[in-house]
Amino acid sequence: MLLDALLLQLGYNATLVAVGAALLGTSAGITGTFLFLRKRALVSDAVSHATLPGVCIAFLLMAFAGGDGRNLAGLLAGSAVSAGIGLWCMNWLTRNTRLAEDAAIGAVLSVFFGFGIVLLTVIQTLGVGRQAGLEGFLLGSTAGMLYSDAVVIAAGGAMTLALVLLTRRPMTLVAFDPEYAAARGLPVDRIDMLMMGLVMAVTVVGLKIVGLILIVALLIIPAVTARFWTERSEYVVLLAGLFGGVAAYLGAALSASAPNLPTGPLIVLVSFTLFLLSLVLAPNRGVLAAVLRHLRLQRRVHLRQGLLALAQGQAIYESLTLRLLQRAGLVRADGVPTASGKARAAKALRDERRWEVVRRDMAHEAAAALYDGLRDIETVLTQDQIQEIDRQIGGPREVLS
Amino acid sequence: MSGEEFVPLSLTPMLIGIFAAVACALPGNFLLLRRQALIGDAISHVVLPGIVFAFLMTGVIATWPMMLGAAGAAIVAVVMIEAIRRLGRIEPGAAMGVVFTTMFAGGVLLLEQSDTSAVHLDVEHALYGNLESLIWLDATGWSSLLDPEALRYLPTELPRMALTLLGVCLFTALFWRALKISTFDEGFARTMGIRTNLLGLGLVITAAVAAVAAFDAVGSIIVIAMFICPPAAARMMTNRLEAQIAWSVLFAVLSAVLGYVLAGFGPLWLGGGDAVSAAGMIATVSGVILAITARFGPCRGRSGVPATV
Amino acid sequence: MEIVKTQAQGDLSTDKAPEAKLAQSPLAIRGLTVSYGEKPAVFSVDMTVEPGQMTAIIGPNGAGKSTLLKAALGIVAPVSGRVTIFGRSLAEQRARIAYVPQRASVDWDFPTRVIDVVLMGLYRELGLLGWIKGAHRAKALDCLERVGMGDFATRQIGQLSGGQQQRVFLARALAQGADLYLLDEPFAGVDAATEKAIISVLKSLREAGKTVVVVHHDLATVAEYFDNVFLINTRRVAEGPVSEAFTEETLQAAYGGRLATSQIDKLAKA
DSSP: OHHHHHTTOSOHHHHHHHHHHHHHHHHHHHHHHHHHHTTOTTHHHHHHHTHHHHHHHHHHHHHHTTSOTTOHHHHHHHHHHHHHHHHHHHHHHHHHSSOOHHHHHHHHHHHHHHHHHHHHHHHHHHTOSOGGGGGHHHHOOOTTOOHHHHHHHHHHHHHHHHHHHHHHHHHHHHHHOHHHHHHTTOOHHHHHHHHHHHHHHHHHHHHHHHOTTTHHHHHHHHHHHHHTTOSOHHHHHHHHHHHHHHHHHHHHHHHHHSTTOOHHHHHHHHHHHHHHHHHHHOTTTSHHHHHHHHHHHHHHHHHHHHHHHHHTTOOOOOHHHHHHHHHTTSBOTTSOBOHHHHHHHHHHHHHHHHHHHHHHOGGGHHHHTTOOSSSOGGGTSOHHHHHHHHHHHOSOOOOOO | OOHHHHIIIIIHHHHHHHHHHHHHHHHHHHHHHTTOTTHHHHHHHHHHHHHHHHHHHHOSOOHHHHHHHHHHHHHHHHHHHHHHHHHTTOOHHHHHHHHHHHHHHHHHHHHHHSOOTTSSOOHHHHHHOOGGGOOOTTOOSGGGGGOHHHHTTSOTHHHHHHHHHHHHHHHHHHTHHHHHHHHHOHHHHHHTTOOHHHHHHHHHHHHHHHHHHHHHHHOHHHHHHHHHHHHHHHHTTOSOHHHHHHHHHHHHHHHHHHHHHHHHHHHHHTTOSSOOOHHHHHHHHHHHHHHHHHHHOTTOSGGGOOOOO | OOOOOOOOGGGGOSOHHHHHHHHHOSSEEEEEEEEETTEEEEEEEEEEOOTTSEEEEEOSTTSSHHHHHHHHTTSSOOSEEEEEBTTBOHHHHGGGEEEEOOGGGSOTTSSOBHHHHHHHTTHHHHTTTOOOOHHHHHHHHHHHHHTTOGGGTTSBGGGSOHHHHHHHHHHHHHHTTOSEEEEESTTTTOOHHHHHHHHHHHHHHHHTTOEEEEEOOOGGGHHHHOSEEEEEESEEEEEEEHHHHSSHHHHHHHHGGGSOHHHHHHHHHO
């Protein structure tokens, strides 16, 4: 069954939904990257919650006009309008009052959502039409979806993806360095608006699949995940799109494979699994790598400081330093340096002297900037340069102990 | 309206609404100034998985296990956000987004997978509660407030919410000065020997307790709105923290009362039938108050210069 | 309430002479390394501040000046090293230190008045629940007068100029009544009047026997303002009285190619 789902063998609707979800996931991942890099990830939370009143009002209008209140395209249009109003309120609050962006996000999110809930209860009490479907927008529901709805989602996913791909270049520029982009003559304000437009498009299309509470996850998690793997902007964008697409596709397929497996939560959980793996295992920014790096740094600092103290006949206060020196066979248990300890200490002190010369000499400015107390001088200067320095500071001296 | 109608039907929900609103607004002031306004949002989302988990563990719908589960989930979420923020060097907003959506998704999945159809536990209820149902049927009028027999049948949410509010007030009063200093200047606070990390965690836990208690009574939508809107509106009114707290309490009470009344009677005045969601209406009213203060408040501009209208 | 500990920390070392000096020094740092990420910002630094004098910490941008101060105060955690304040641990001596952070480190839109900020300096005196009395207010006002800000007590802090904000921070430190004052770039971006006001307050502190340590960026005023300098560029470059430690050679060593030789000549002669 699961295999069938992954291979799109579960019927026309499920296939359309899975393909639509994958397209949507990809565009959400990419759009979310722009938001994340501008440190505005949670703006999307305000946008998605702000869709609810629009959905309800659109339903009421369509129902009163005598049509079918559940027309998906109509509901999505309504949600886009109210998300736009929410976005405008948020921008107005941050620009014209002392509120910071996070407060503005929270205010818009809760008030619009609260108002949406009021409207939902109005719809319930009015008893117009088959209103039951509206709650589906909170959490998304693809079970028993109409064929026409599936087509709207697949087409919407494809359209947002096309839009994202068309505008990715100016977006990337603005996301990484708005001031540079402005200096290059790019209309930063308009591109920002376009970015928000994309967020709205993703949210609106995603409403039916993952629901308005979880759509944020599609925008945030892939971008954060991708950031762990690379420092280059174009790769972050690509990876985020990939992670988003894969998570959405897997989630949608899994959900179609068995009953009681809601699509939205599954997509989010697959996405989070990818995130968790990246958090721990990513080669450079991953936690495991960072812990190992810190331990190594601590070891190097203590060893180096210990050697310098030995060379200058100073007392060593810290027990970790002594332990590390002992373990490396540089001092005996009573704290007296061994032969190799003396040699290493002499070398450390001598390197420190060499560095002093380097850092004083304007000719070595580039090399001097690399000094951090730990770097071996051989890695920045040639043997000839080191010999030249040694001539300035005189021959090697015996270490006192 | 006469006491015979008001006391049994409206007094208790209104009081619960007021207590919940104030209990959230108080810590909200500090969260707002610390740029942590959205912690309330995150906490209210993770309450659902906590409750579902507690239900699956105990197999019953009982208040205390559920509140413990929710509080536990809130603390897990806060720790996870902090861990992801530090370990992954990710900005707090994004870390929050990752955590609360994931936990919420987990909660929904658990709920769908387990057989909870027999009991009243659903997502909509978790979102907007049911303030209107917290009525006091044993009351016959104002005199019931002095009648021990009737008082025994007060909805249990009322004393629980009152107790929570008391706890929040105590925390705020006790750590008032330390909170103020560490919110304004964390580095300086640390040199004064204030344990800023612990204090920050204490604040978030207080907020979580308020959120969980309020959520049990009124649903999470009020919780998010009350954490942010009354303090934000109060910020537009004054340049002193003491006055800001007072304003925020006033706005919270106003939102709760007006929201409840409008939800209950608004539709009737408009010729409609039944009442609409009180929780949603309270959030809406708090938004209207924020909008008015943001437009006309004397201190709405940045850097404290009173703006001219 | 403080229990006086008679046991010296000498058991860690057999080296008696530096230990004796360590115990007297208001701020003594040994083997301090602080690292943000993998490149230490401060490496294996020793520092011994002389009591009752004014010391400037100077060095090029990114040389670890502020980091050194923050590590000394326990605001950032070091990779290795130890810090003693008047011969004891930081935790025991908190009441004797006053810290003036960089102005940009806080949100000046915070809802509070000038006098409230100064009253924050009395936190240890007041404790968690102590009531603010007239005497406390009078003390805070007095501190404000000393920095020339007495007329601004009830202003909202966001309404002040940069120099005024810096003076409020100094007044808050004065209110603490400490023995050791640590200031992080107090003269950065302030007007001439503020600079004068601050330096005269610092000099009066010195006359009262207090110790002052300042992270400083303006080489031209070092000789005029300070008794001692501490030159740092990741490592300690030089430490001592201005006349000895603030020379062409030490500046060259600290700033390397970043300072023109002619500039150094002028400064060292000044």
